[in-house]
Amino acid sequence: MKFHAIKMEEINQNLNYLWGRTYQGTDIDTISIRADGEGTGARTYNYRVCMIKDSVEMDMRGRCSAGQKCLASILIRLALADSFSAHCGIMALDEPTTNLDKENIDALSQSLCELINERRSQSNFQLIVITHDEDFLSRLGQTSNSLDWYFRVSRDARQRSIIERERIK
Structure with missing residues (x-):
């Protein structure tokens, strides 16, 4: 039980930090995960x-936009990864x-570029981003010194997958 409380506090500290440096709105100061039945x-x-x-704390369910939910989901995963898999490289x-x-x-x-720079010394770190948003890829490339290329997956005329390595513009 004590371990659970310690980990929940650690996760929420990471989540507070990530939300504060990432979320650009003014309607939510931070988010946290609460466990009913705790203690x-x-x-x-x-x-x-x-x-x-x-x-003032309120449940996010039913009270936030799809974008806020998406961002919260990503940041929760990052906070969980920081807390439970510190040596995981992917x-x-x-x-x-x-x-x-x-x-x-x-x-x-x-925030992802800062994360990349923080983990640069970790020899096994890899960030895999699956996206159709080429502007996002360009932003990652412009802000980070370590992202130079990506893999583009497309189909040829016979509907076979083609994987090409391309430079970030």
Whole structure:
């Protein structure tokens, strides 16, 4: 139980940091994960994501936009990865800019570049981003010194997959 409480605190600290440097809106100060049943001796928990504005905490469910949900989902995964898999070298994001506005896409690309720079000394770190958003790729390339190329997957006339390595513009 003590381990659970320590990990929840660590996850929420990471989440607070990530939200603060990424989210560009003014309607949510931070988000956190709450576990119902915490501290009651129960070994099962019901987790919920809360948004906090001016020290007022409310469940995010049904109260936030699709973009806020998407961003929260990505940042929660990053916070969980930081807390539980510190030595894991692979991070994969599938269509991370879905439902995000331009300001939050820019902030997400900046946060990912900072993450890349923080993990640069980790010999096994790889970031895999699956996206159709070429502007996002360009932003990642412009802000990061370590992203030079990507793989483009397309189909030829016979509908066979073609994988080409391309430079980030």
